[in-house]
Amino acid sequence: MKNKILASAALLGAMALAATGCAGSSGGDGGGGDEVVTVGFAQTGSESGWRSANTESMKAAFSEENGFDLIFNAADNDAAAQIAAVRDFISRGVDAIVIAPIVEDGWDDVLQEASDAGIPVVLEDRTVTASDDLFASWVGLDFKKEGVMAGEWAAETFGDTPTKMVVLEGTTGSAPANDRAEGFDEAIAGTGIETIDSQTGDFTRDGGKTVMEGFLQKYGVDGIDLLYAHNDDMALGAIEAIEAAGGVPGEDIQIVSIDAVKDGMQALVDGKINFIVECNPMLGELAAGLVTDVLAGDEVEKQVYVEDQSFDQEAAAAVIDSRPY
Structure with a gap:
């Protein structure tokens, strides 16, 4: 299994993200040409400031301007509701599914259903215990x-x-x-x-x-x-x-x-x-790039890690005004 580490500084703007080339496309063109790519995104909920920033990053990356039609669902930290949302995406015949799994367990059946329907799945933020054959890639933090x-x-x-x-x-x-x-x-x-x-x-x-x-x-x-x-x-x-x-x-x-x-x-x-x-929440551009590459038939990394930083009081004071989240 191949892994990739990305510096968190490269996540602070779309230009830097695109320049890394680490997830293939920056998500600026949802698969090529004028075709709109329909993506279902199953979010955990809106339980924290981190989650809100993550949602905004995803919505910005999977925008109409970038060639996507995003179907968004926030499950309010209800794992059963999140799985039901993924099944709804499958029944609607979306082109791809992105999931931020609430919990690690219980995903085998619905991921198999997506695979059987020919719909690729990209995980973002959190991981699952299901076989990695059931999803195309994961992007997130260690x-x-x-x-x-x-x-x-x-x-x-x-x-x-x-x-x-x-x-x-x-x-x-x-x-x-x-x-x-x-x-x-x-x-x-x-x-x-x-x-x-x-x-x-x-x-x-x-x-x-x-x-x-x-x-x-x-x-x-x-x-x-x-x-x-x-x-x-x-x-x-x-x-x-x-x-x-x-x-x-x-x-x-x-x-x-x-x-x-x-x-x-x-x-x-x-x-x-x-x-x-x-824990950097700005994962949208990377997730969109992975979806674009998977749909184009390109090989992608199975795991895309984003590098974290740490802060004491002095370090926080030096950067707080310039941070986007």
Whole structure:
């Protein structure tokens, strides 16, 4: 299986994306000529700032101006509804399907149905456990590496110091939740960091706030040294809970998060989050390029990885005004 790594800087504009040539076409012409390409896109929902930026990137890339007719569905984090949406795309005879899978499991049957109908599938953002023979390509981030990067910061910051940590997990069964947990745990092995509680906030700000309120009621501000949030939105909700409990986020409880969306970066600049690992949402041009190449019969990479960055307060302050998300 061939893999490809793309620098995240190349994702910050369509011109840079096209220049890389890493996903073939930049998505500017949906397959060649004047023919309109109909694409069904099954999105997870609109649970976070990251997801909203990802959706806008996809809609911009699969635009009418670029030769596409996009049929968009957001499943509100309901895996069964998302699979039903994909089946609807198949019944409508779309030219290609793009999926951001809510969870990893349960995709074998519907992907086989798409294959039997001769409709290629490109996965974006998240992965599935189904055979990779059932989809043409995947484009996204290395979630485990993101967890490792966050964990390395925690290991360096706390070392052997006894540290009580709570975790706000992403959607149960999702690739980013699974991989970010695994990577972080590997990075902090042998340190003084102890996970005293871990629950899902479902990647939402409200979920992060609610779960953190429960942690604070159980342990108190003084009983928690570190929060690891699987995304910025949950961290931002947790900040509200910490402040409501009389604590100072970033000081009384240090926070490490993943995504680097605008609100999260601002919290980092303000000292309320201590470290953020980026998860770049601007995947639309790459996904459109893959669809175009697959429909043209060109060989494509099976996995297209986008490189992530990480930020402390100083680094965030230097770039926050120039970032598109």
